[in-house]
Amino acid sequence: MLSYRHAFHAGNHADVLKHLIEIAVLDYLGQKDKPYWYIDTHAGAGGYALHEGYAAKNAEYLSGIARLWERSDLPPAVAAYVDVVREMNPDGELRFYPGSPWCAAAVMPQSDKLRLFELHPTDFQLLEQNFGGQPRRTQLQQANGFEGIKAILPPPPRRGLVLIDPPYEDKRDYQHVVTALKEGLKRFATGIYAVWYPCLQRAEMKELPKELKKLPAKSWLRAELHVQAPSADGFGMYGSGMFLLNPPWTLPATLKEVLPYLVEQLGQDAKASFILETGGDL
Ligand code: SAM
Secondary structure (H helix, E strand, O other), X not given: OOOOOHHHHOOOHHHXXXXXXXXXXXXXXXXXXXXXXXXXXXXXXXXXXXXXXXXXXXXXXXXXXXXXXXXXXXXXXXXXHHHHHHHHOOOOOOOEEEOHHHHHHHHOOOOOEEEEEOOOHHHHHHHHHHHOOOOOOEEEEOOOHHXXXXXXXXXXXXXXXXXXXXXXXXXXXXXXXXXXXXHHHHHOOOOEEEEEEEEOOOHHHHHHHHXXXXXXXXXXXXXXXXOOOOOOOOOOOOEEEEEEEOOOOOHHHHHHHHHHHHHHHHOOOOOOEEEEEEEEOO
């Protein structure tokens, strides 16, 4: 079952939260003069044209990145993210949006490596078009990312970020995330892991952060951006979250500044809000 296409959602509020945190973590890793790897279990196409095809259909970016595009009061971590999107749109018009691999490649030192998994044949082909020309730096696999990471953890430099961003169309993805993290921590206990998840009124979603808090990592961070109140009929995504294991110690302070700003800019009703929680030795 592979009907999910990320292009429909490119640049929406969930991408803003995810990519902003991804860039903040990679910027942190890049501060030390030591190599690291970026591993993306669900890479998508790599980059998206916003005015064409699926992305133009619902134009979800209009309530995401587009709301930040013209602002001159961006907090530094939001500005670092918007700068990456600007690099893709050098003439100043918002027409292209970077996926998670593109965000990573934009901020990582050239010597650091990317390992990207994507299962959908069409998105994998697009990913190859976007990244196939950098074989020394980037390896792509059309494979199940939950399984694929087992073979590459720990990465040789023993530093890195693993981004896990499944579609959750298949309810089993919730359990796959927990299992992949358990396995990952056994192989690479000091790695930084970031999991994206949708905020839905579904039992599996409510359980996920509880399950993730129980994992044997030294520390964790949960950040959720709720752009609207949960709907009365119980359907629909009212926001999204990022759960990190072993996050940078600097991230809580960054998000204390960023999340209220995102609520103000991306909130769709008066109930827009955020959650920021940490645990372990953070
Ligand atoms: N991480 C991307 C980004 O932020 O730009 C978006 C990824 S999208 C939410 C999820 C992607 O995972 C889809 O492109 C889908 O085809 C792919 N996919 C679904 N199941 C997968 C699996 N088991 N392993 C690898 N890719 C998978």
